[in-house]
């Protein structure tokens with residue numbers, strides 16, 4: 001594989017807590033050399049992921065936080081790993097405290113064998129994945145704790161901002177990133193009081209302060225216009241901005 005094509009992110013699901021027809025919930029596949037990492041695993045992620053990869057071959061799953069649209073398909077994945085094609089394999093899942101207990105509440109048969117669950121703690125932490133990959137996590141303001149994740153492959157990097165309110169932590173964490181992927185729940189509209197989410201302007205502002213080279217927008221409620229949102233964020237950030245599109249791989253160059 002050529003070096004300039006070895007690092008990429010493929011949106012598997014770009015939807016929010018409820019989505020447009022055909023949208024799956026939050027899930028992004030990062031491939032780096034021979035390794036692959038799945039960020040989040042919301043509803044619909046398992047079916048969509050199976051179209052392009054074998055879940056049991058994914059080196060690491062990272063769950064940003066315990067809102068259902070970011071992890072709920074792990075319930076289906078447990079069944080796949082215990083009774084389906086994944087039987088005999090074990091996958092690594094890193095997520096917030098409480099993830100194991102939430103999954104077990106829906107059935108723990110085979111859970112401990114099928115999934116090696118690692119707990120993310122503290123404000124900043126790292127997860128080892130071997131090879132040339134470096135993975136770090138930083139808390140962002142949303143359902144506590146919610147973790148943004150940055151993945152380095154050599155000198156290039158991608159940062160997934162999870163769900164978050166406007167904040168300084170993400171722009172610091174994503175400083176100089178090649179591809180920043182953020183939520184854009186409220187699109188071109190104002191952020192309602194009390195909602196710990198971004199709109200297009202806030203996403204663009206985080207990208208501008210981070211000095212990101214490219215911004216991808218996702219997790220936009222269907223009432224809002226994601227194309228218009230990308231235009232607004234691009235005006236704020238002064239960099240290329242595009243909606244994340246399911247199945248459309250973005251090379252991290």
Ligand SMILES: [Zn+2]
Pocket residue numbers: 016017026067069070163219
């Ligand atoms: Zn969400």
Ligand SMILES: [Zn+2]
Pocket residue numbers: 065067142143163
């Ligand atoms: Zn959330």
